[in-house]
Structure formats: structure tokens, C-alpha cells
Amino acid sequence: xxxxxxxxxxxxxxxxxxxxxxxxxxxxxxxxxxxxxxxxxxxxxxxxxxxxxxxxxxxxxxxxxxxxxxxxxxxxxxxxxxxxxxxxxxxxxxxxxxxxxxxxxxxxxxxxxxxxxxxxxxxxxxxxxxxxxxxxxxxxxxxxxxxxxxxxxxxxxxxxxxxxxxxxxxxxxxxxxxxxxxxxxxxxxxxxxxxxxxxxxxxxxxxxxxxxxxxxxxxxxxxxxxxxxxxxxxxxxxxxxxxxxxxxxxxxxxxxxxxxxxxxxxxxxxxxxxxxxxxxxxxxxxxxxxxxxxxxxxxxxxxxxxxxxxxxxxxxxxxxxxxxxxxxxxxxxxxxxxxxxxxxxxxxxxxxxxxxxxxxxxxxxxxxxxxxxxxxxxxxxxxxxxxx
Numbered sequence: 001x002x003x004x005x006x007x008x009x010x011x012x013x014x015x016x017x018x019x020x021x022x023x024x025x026x027x028x029x030x031x032x033x034x035x036x037x038x039x040x041x042x043x044x045x046x047x048x049x050x051x052x053x054x055x056x057x058x059x060x061x062x063x064x065x066x067x068x069x070x071x072x073x074x075x076x077x078x079x080x081x082x083x084x085x086x087x088x089x090x091x092x093x094x095x096x097x098x099x100x101x102x103x104x105x106x107x108x109x110x111x112x113x114x115x116x117x118x119x120x121x122x123x124x125x126x127x128x129x130x131x132x133x134x135x136x137x138x139x140x141x142x143x144x145x146x147x148x149x150x151x152x153x154x155x156x157x158x159x160x161x162x163x164x165x166x167x168x169x170x171x172x173x174x175x176x177x178x179x180x181x182x183x184x185x186x187x188x189x190x191x192x193x194x195x196x197x198x199x200x201x202x203x204x205x206x207x208x209x210x211x212x213x214x215x216x217x218x219x220x221x222x223x224x225x226x227x228x229x230x231x232x233x234x235x236x237x238x239x240x241x242x243x244x245x246x247x248x249x250x251x252x253x254x255x256x257x258x259x260x261x262x263x264x265x266x267x268x269x270x271x272x273x274x275x276x277x278x279x280x281x282x283x284x285x286x287x288x289x290x291x292x293x294x295x296x297x298x299x300x301x302x303x304x305x306x307x308x309x310x311x312x313x314x315x316x317x318x319x320x321x322x323x324x325x326x327x328x329x330x331x332x333x334x335x336x337x338x339x340x341x342x343x344x345x346x347x348x349x350x351x352x353x354x355x356x357x358x359x360x361x362x363x364x365x366x367x368x369x370x371x372x373x374x375x376x377x378x379x380x381x382x383x384x385x386x387x388x
Contacts, residue, residue: 104148122207205302234262308345
């Protein structure tokens with residue numbers, strides 16, 4: 001609206017404006033005719049029809065703008081007021097029509113929690129193809145008002161990021177910048193076959209898989225967000241690690257795969273993780289887990305191994321290993337222990353000091369700028385002293 005007002009206020013009149021107005025009128029009429037002929041003859045898809053109608057609208061608006069430019073009377077003429085009023089009406093109508101329907105609204109009930117919502121730590125996952133099909137259903141290219149008109153169905157579709165309204169967890173991440181190993185895990189998950197995919201979902205703590213219909217399907221033998229394993233398989237290359245993760249015989253509840261030098265311990269027969277022996281408390285930047293380990297074990301936390309996280313066992317710092325390509329693992333001795341993960345990036349303190357120093361320098365510079373200059377004051381007094 002501001003730009004339209006500036007443009008209308010600067011609408012010039014003169015030979016140059018009339019010359020460009022005539023050229024623009026010819027170009028607009030040509031564009032309009034070409035688009036109309038294309039719409040009549042071409043057998044286009046929905047996207048092409050939307051583009052063609054947009055070009056036709058641009059052509060018609062350009063015809064109107066060029067005609068107004070050519071019809072602009074002299075500023076001193078009595079008709080200029082009527083012309084200005086017509087321009088105001090045209091610009092206002094164009095702005096209203098262009099914005100009409102671009103901001104569809106829904107009732108406040110849209111944000112009410114769903115009755116079936118839970119606060120468990122299980123995660124859902126949308127496969128890329130299913131997510132795209134579901135989005136296309138509610139947000140077609142030709143009309144975004146579909147979602148507003150059927151908001152009840154969309155609210156119950158579990159589309160990202162509606163899960164935030166119900167405090168539900170999704171394993172998907174839709175940020176444009178992703179951590180490298182997390183993105184690698186997603187690519188591995190998307191490309192895995194039907195035999196290997198359930199294991200990868202299990203290792204990520206995914207308990208439900210959403211389909212294109214919006215329904216939630218439980219995954220095979222869902223895992224908790226954290227569990228204990230007794231077997232670690234070390235791999236010297238990323239290729240070997242990826243092959244092990246996509247092996248249908250792999251059981252994430254009994255064995256974890258880590259890059260590094262070492263052997264590959266087979267889990268004892270009948271060994272199985274016991275997620276119910278863990279108590280997890282998540283505070284965002286701090287995750288605390290109460291562990292009851294029957295023997296020397298590894299605690300697997302199905303959270304992304306992001307730089308800046310540190311771990312302690314009973315208050316003693318321990319290293320974090322990257323387990324199963326993307327997640328966190330720490331070693332735990334037998335017995336009951338408290339394992340705490342804290343997000344404490346090393347750059348936070350230097351960044352805070354640099355910000356504080358910059359603010360201090362800025363305040364000093366503003367103070368010096370506002371301080372009076374003694375030399376200039378003396379010169380002014382000398383200049384303004386009356387002569388006797």
C-alpha cells in the first residue's frame with residue numbers, strides 16, 4: 001500500500017510519460033491478446049492456467065494504467081481533480097482485489113488441543129511423498145482457501161507443524177539448514193526398503209508413521225526415546241555404517257553402530273533393552289535420565305548429536321559418542337545413575353562478551369557525539385562578540 005501511494009503520487013505528466021504510455025499500451029494489448037489466444041487453444045495443466053490468468057490480469061491492469069497515463073489532464077485543469085479521484089479508486093480497488101483471499105482465517109477453536117493429544121515422548125514421522133500429497137490436498141496451487149474452508153479436517157491431519165499445538169513430537173525437521181548427519185539419516189530413511197525402514201524408525205524413537213490419508217500407523221516394535229544396549233559395533237567407514245543400519249536383521253534395542261576402531265560385539269541371546277528402566281525429564285536445553293543398568297551398558301538417546309551438547313554421569317563428565325549415524329550415546333556402569341545432557345556451546349560465553357563490549361562501545365560513541373565541542377563554542381562566542 002505504501003509503495004502504491006508513492007507511485008500514484010509520483011505519476012508524472014509530459015512527453016516522456018506519454019511516449020512510454022503509448023509503448024506500454026501497445027505491449028499490454030499484445031500480451032493480453034496472446035494470453036487469451038493461448039488459453040483458448042492450449043490444453044494446459046492447472047499450474048499453466050494459474051500462470052496464464054495471472055499474465056492476463058497483468059496485461060489488463062497495464063492497459064488501464066497506460067490509458068490513465070495518456071488521459072492525464074494538465075495539473076491546472078479542472079479535470080485533474082476528477083482524474084486523481086479515478087486513479088485513487090483504481091489503485092484502491094487493485095490493492096483490495098489483489099489481497100482478497102490471500103489471508104484466509106479460521107476460528108479460534110482451530111488452536112484448541114485435540115482430545116486424543118498425548119504428551120508422550122514417542123515421535124511421529126512423515127515420509128516425503130506422503131507429506132507432499134497431504135499438503136497438496138489442503139493447499140492446492142489454484143486456491144489456498146481450501147484449507148480455511150475445511151479447517152476441521154486440516155486440524156486433524158497431523159500435518160507439520162500442527163503437532164506443536166498439541167505438544168506432540170515429530171522426527172521430521174523442516175528447517176532449510178539441517179545438521180549434516182541428521183540429513184544423512186533422513187536420506188537413508190527415505191531410500192530404505194520396506195524391510196529396513198522399520199529398524200531405522202525404531203532407532204529414531206519413532207512410534208507412529210503418518211500416511212497420505214493423515215492416518216497414523218504404529219511402527220514395528222516401537223522404542224522409547226532412550227534405552228540401554230549392551231552391544232556396540234564399530235565401523236571404520238561411513239559406507240559400512242550405512243550398510244549395517246539398513247540390514248533387516250539389525251535390532252536397535254540390543255545393538256548400536258558407531259564410527260571408529262574396534263570390533264563388533266554380538267548381543268547375547270535373548271538380550272533385550274528395557275526402556276521402562278529409564279526415567280526421562282526434558283527441559284529443552286537439559287535432558288536428565290535416571291538409569292538402572294544391570295551391567296556395563298550404553299545409553300542411547302534418540303536425539304540429534306548436535307555440537308554444544310555435553311554429558312555427565314552422576315555429575316562426572318563423559319564423552320558423547322555419535323550412535324547410529326545421528327544420535328547420542330554414553331557409557332554407563334552397572335547400577336542406578338543419573339545421566340544429564342546439557343546444551344552448553346563453547347561459543348556462548350565469548351559471544352556474550354563480544355556483544356556486551358560492542359554495546360559499551362556504542363554507548364560511548366553516542367556519548368561522545370552528544371558532548372559539546374569546546375573549540376566550536378569558543379569560536380562562536382568570539383564571532384558573536386559585539387564590536388566597540
